[in-house]
Amino acid sequence: MEVFLQTLANGVMASLTLALIAIGLCLIFGILSIINFAHGEFYMLGGFGVWWFLEAHPIFAGMPALVGYIIAILISMVVVAVIGMIVEKWIFRPVREPHETVMIVSLGVMLFLQAAALVAFGPVDKSVSSPFAGLVQLGTVSFSNERLAAIIGCIIFIAILYVIIDRTRMGKAMRAVAMDSEAAEVQGIKTGMIFSVAMGVSCAIAAAGGALVGPIYYINPYMAVEPIMKAFAAVILGGLGSLPGAVAGAFIIGLTETFVSTYVGAHFALIVVFLIMIGVLIVKPTGLFGHEE
Amino acid sequence: MKNNSTTKKVIIAIVGLAAILLPVFSSDPYILHIAIAILIWSMLALGIRIVLVSGHLNIAQASFMGFGAYASGALAMKLGWSFWICLPLAGVIAAILAIIVGLPTLRIKGAYFVIITLGLSEVSRRIWMMWDSLFGGPQGLLGIPPPDAIKLGGLAIMFNSKVHYFYLAFVLFVITVFVMWRFEKSRTGLLLKSFPKADMLAESSGVYIMKYKVAAFALGAFFAGLAGSFWAHYFTYCSPWDFTLMASFYMLMYVVMGGTGSIAGPIVGSAVMLTLDELLRPFKEYMPMILGVILILVLRFMPGGIISIPGLIRDAVMRKE
Numbered sequence: 001m002e003v004f005l006q007t008l009a010n011g012v013m014a015s016l017t018l019a020l021i022a023i024g025l026c027l028i029f030g031i032l033s034i035i036n037f038a039h040g041e042f043y044m045l046g047g048f049g050v051w052w053f054l055e056a057h058p059i060f061a062g063m064p065a066l067v068g069y070i071i072a073i074l075i076s077m078v079v080v081a082v083i084g085m086i087v088e089k090w091i092f093r094p095v096r097e098p099h100e101t102v103m104i105v106s107l108g109v110m111l112f113l114q115a116a117a118l119v120a121f122g123p124v125d126k127s128v129s130s131p132f133a134g135l136v137q138l139g140t141v142s143f144s145n146e147r148l149a150a151i152i153g154c155i156i157f158i159a160i161l162y163v164i165i166d167r168t169r170m171g172k173a174m175r176a177v178a179m180d181s182e183a184a185e186v187q188g189i190k191t192g193m194i195f196s197v198a199m200g201v202s203c204a205i206a207a208a209g210g211a212l213v214g215p216i217y218y219i220n221p222y223m224a225v226e227p228i229m230k231a232f233a234a235v236i237l238g239g240l241g242s243l244p245g246a247v248a249g250a251f252i253i254g255l256t257e258t259f260v261s262t263y264v265g266a267h268f269a270l271i272v273v274f275l276i277m278i279g280v281l282i283v284k285p286t287g288l289f290g291h292e293e
Numbered sequence: 294m295k296n297n298s299t300t301k302k303v304i305i306a307i308v309g310l311a312a313i314l315l316p317v318f319s320s321d322p323y324i325l326h327i328a329i330a331i332l333i334w335s336m337l338a339l340g341i342r343i344v345l346v347s348g349h350l351n352i353a354q355a356s357f358m359g360f361g362a363y364a365s366g367a368l369a370m371k372l373g374w375s376f377w378i379c380l381p382l383a384g385v386i387a388a389i390l391a392i393i394v395g396l397p398t399l400r401i402k403g404a405y406f407v408i409i410t411l412g413l414s415e416v417s418r419r420i421w422m423m424w425d426s427l428f429g430g431p432q433g434l435l436g437i438p439p440p441d442a443i444k445l446g447g448l449a450i451m452f453n454s455k456v457h458y459f460y461l462a463f464v465l466f467v468i469t470v471f472v473m474w475r476f477e478k479s480r481t482g483l484l485l486k487s488f489p490k491a492d493m494l495a496e497s498s499g500v501y502i503m504k505y506k507v508a509a510f511a512l513g514a515f516f517a518g519l520a521g522s523f524w525a526h527y528f529t530y531c532s533p534w535d536f537t538l539m540a541s542f543y544m545l546m547y548v549v550m551g552g553t554g555s556i557a558g559p560i561v562g563s564a565v566m567l568t569l570d571e572l573l574r575p576f577k578e579y580m581p582m583i584l585g586v587i588l589i590l591v592l593r594f595m596p597g598g599i600i601s602i603p604g605l606i607r608d609a610v611m612r613k614e
Contacts, residue, residue, distance in 0.1 A: 035404045037411070091589055098489060100350050101592050103407055104549060107352070107542060108592075112585030119582065225538075229415055232408045240404060267423040274416040281405060282397040 005141040007262045008255075013147050013213070015254025016154035020209035021231040022238070022246040023161060024202030030178040030241040031198040033099065034092060037106040039206060040228030041113035042080050046207025047214025047223060048117060049076025051126045065131030073153075073211040077204040084203025085196045093195065117221035128215035150212040157208050158247070164201070165243065174198055178241070226270070230257060233277045239290020248288060252276070312463060316456040325455040327571060329527070331564045332459075332466040336520045338547040338559035339473050340513030345553055346477075347506050348489030349399065352541045353410035356417040357387040357514040359536030361521030363421060363428050366437040366531055371427070376440035380522045387518025388511040399506040414538040421533040433532025437525050458527050465523060469516045473556055476512060481505050539581070546584055549591055552598025561599050 021043055028036045053060060053072035060068030087109055095101050132145035165171035176184040177194045185191050214223065234253045238245025253273055261269040280287060315328055337354050344351045361383035368374045368382065394413060398406040421428045428434065440461070443450045450457050476482050485505050525531040543566075551562020573580065595601065 029404070035407060091593075095592055098348070099404075100345060100348060100489075101596070103350050104545065105589050105592050107545070108585040108588030110585070111542060111581045111588070115579065115582035115585065119579070226415075229412055232411065236405060236408060265423075267419040270419055271416050274412045277409065277412060278394075278397055281401070281409070285397075285401050285405070 002140050003262065005138075006143075007258055009141065009143050009147070011255040011258035013151050013154075013216075014258050015251040016151055016158070017209045017213045018227060018231055018234055018254045019158060019247045019250035020154055020205050021227055022234040022250045023158070023243055024206045025231055025235050026238070026241060026243055026246040027174075027198050027202045029235070030243075031174055031181075032088070032092070032096075032195055034096070034106065035099070035103050036092075037103065037228070038087065038109035038113060039202070040224030040231070041110055041117075042084055042203040042206040043210035043227060044117060044219075044221065044224040045080045045083065045113070046073075046076050046210030047219040048121055048126070048210075049073075049079060049207060050211040050215060051121075051128050051219050052076075054128050055126065069131045073208060076211050077207045080207035081200040081204040085200045088195060088199035092199075093192075114221050121221065123220065125218040125220045127218060130215050146216055150216060153212045154209065157205050161201070161205060170194075170197060229270070230254070230273060233273050235287075236277055237280050237287055239287025242287070242289040245287055245289030316459055320456065322455045325459050327567060329455070329459055329462045331567050332462040333520045333524060334544065334547060334563040334567060335560040336466055336469045336516045337544045338551070338563050339469055339556065340516045341544055342548050342553055342556075342559050343473060343476065343485075343509045343513045344506075345548065346489075347485040347509055349506065349510070350407040350545075351410050351510065351513065352407060352538065352545060353394075353413040353417070354513070354517050354544050355536040355538070355540035356410075356414045357391060357517035358521035358524065358540075359417055359421065359531070359533075360390055361387045361518030362525035362531040362536070363434065363521075364518070365522035366434040366525040367427055369438050369526070370434060370436070376438070376522075376526050379526075380519060383522035384515040384518035387521070388515040391511045391514030392507055395507040395510040396503075399510065400503055411538070414541055418533045418537065429532075431533060433530065433535075434525070435530055437529045437531065439529060440526055462523060462527075465519055469519075470556060470560070472512070472516075476509075477556065481508060485509055542584065546588055549588060550598055552600035554597055555600060558598050558600045565599055 021039065024042075025036060025039050028034055028039065050069070050072045053075060054068065058068075060071055063071070091105060091109060092102055095105050130146040130149070132149045134145050135142045136145060136148055165174060173184070173189045173194055174197065176187065176189055177191055177198075181191050184194075209227075210219075210223070217223070230253050231250070234249035235246050236249070237252055238247070238249030253276070256276065257269045257273055260272045264272075312328075316325065319325070337358060340357075341351055341354050364386045365376070365379040365383035368379045369376060394409060395406075398409045421433070422431050424430070439452045442452065450460075452458065452461075477486075484502075488502055488506070521531075521536070524535075547562035547566050548559045549562070550566055551560065552558030570580070573583070576583070591598065595605075597604070
């Protein structure tokens with residue numbers, strides 16, 4: 001039972017991080033119609049961002065640890081968002097048709113960012129000392145404050161994103177562009193700006209994911225390879241283009257993966273995730289929340 | 294027009310002859326090894342291209358190569374089967390796998406297929422790592438036997454020198470090119486090319502597009518399986534680290550660099566890029582970065598690839614005159 005609860009808690013954390021990546025993928029697919037293979041690299045850069053500000057160049061060392069940590073996360077998000085917007089505007093947008101071309105271009109961006117991180121930061125795993133020391137004791141299950149903080153952080157970012165997309169004018173414009181970009185343009189929505197905003201927001205939340213969870217595991221140039229694969233699985237499971245679907249998919253994938261790795265074996269987990277993905281495509285190709293186009 | 298096709302034939306004949314005679318000019322094992330790599334990587338790149346022309350992106354080509362290599366290696370080592378049986382079987386196994394993966398995913402447009410192939414490239418590596426008894430785990434299969442000698446009258450090909458492997462690779466390469474060429478010229482091939490442009494139209498005119506897409510994917514995987522089998526017996530060794538996503542990216546880059554418009558594209562791409570790769574060996578660690586930039590720049594500014602350069606020059610000259 002203890003193992004079960006422990007695994008459940010870890011599974012929830014893994015699912016929430018996955019959700020941060022999957023939502024961004026989904027947003028980019030919905031609005032820009034791009035399968036962005038480079039998306040995981042923004043998660044990786046977010047992890048390196050906090051490492052840079054907290055370990056490599058501790059410029060916030062004078063401040064209380066928590067404040068410094070939050071500022072580091074926010075700055076990383078902004079920097080990564082800007083990188084993402086540059087990539088979208090100058091690299092993706094000129095080659096949007098046909099869709100295979102932009103997919104290959106995004107692979108190129110992925111390779112470049114990975115290799116650039118390798119050259120800049122080296123292959124050695126980086127760790128960040130978390131400002132949240134200690135454990136929470138819930139009955140017989142102990143859970144580190146660090147992980148609890150990551151869970152809360154992920155929930156906050158998902159909530160903010162929900163409010164932006166569901167409640168603001170900008171969010172409304174984004175949904176309009178996702179539905180029909182030409183019709184949206186006719187209504188006076190500047191699609192180019194919406195593309196930039198969507199890419200910026202997606203990259204920022206991916207970076208937030210990396211910044212929150214990176215320190216718990218490890219930070220290295222290849223840290224996004226597995227999460228991005230699982231995030232793709234989550235997006236397919238939920239239905240390409242559906243944001244609630246992406247979150248639900250992230251939970252199904254995250255929990256399955258954590259439980260299978262704990263009870264069966266780590267190598268097996270990814271295979272199971274893959275089989276689920278294939279299974280869903282056979283039974284319901286549009287995913288759990290998707291609809292026919 | 295006729296003139297053009299004659300030129301083409303002459304070029305093919307000259308290049309083919311040069312290739313056949315290569316071992317006569319140079320018995321340097323290093324040169325022969327690169328030549329073998331070019332031939333084998335062209336087979337793999339051609340397999341990616343045939344799927345790409347139907348509007349789908351396969352980024353698990355290295356996995357199919359790996360399944361061919363492992364199937365062939367395991368059959369030869371565990372059951373003692375001859376290479377000449379393992380080779381075609383490796384291709385068939387890779388093709389069956391492609392059909393299993395392709396059937397549920399090629400039904401739907403674009404995105405799903407590429408994501409599934411991305412997943413496959415990682416999952417296949419896990420399978421080889423996990424399955425110690427059959428695939429040797431992380432260290433892979435060691436001591437795969439070389440192909441059995443062929444006796445043709447008095448001539449015996451023992452496969453004890455790179456020259457013999459070169460000719461075997463050359464034969465496999467020629468078969469691949471011939472089959473790809475026939476496939477593309479056939480009704481199926483012409484239909485395939487229409488799919489990216491008029492998927493719905495083809496479907497509504499009664500063409501069952503799934504069948505053709507899966508056929509193309511399976512064909513590409515078949516030759517990847519052959520290439521893998523050859524590679525395993527040539528190196529007498531294969532490991533999970535030989536058939537990674539990165540290897541698939543390289544193959545994809547050869548296709549994009551050479552140009553997707555014709556069969557010659559991936560071959561030229563493989564030849565140029567593998568040679569370049571050897572020349573740039575001192576900068577090995579920067580290769581993925583260079584590769585990424587090349588992919589982005591070529592698709593943006595020269596979508597026709599290297600093969601389109603003569604045409605571009607001709608156009609430029611014409612415009613000046």
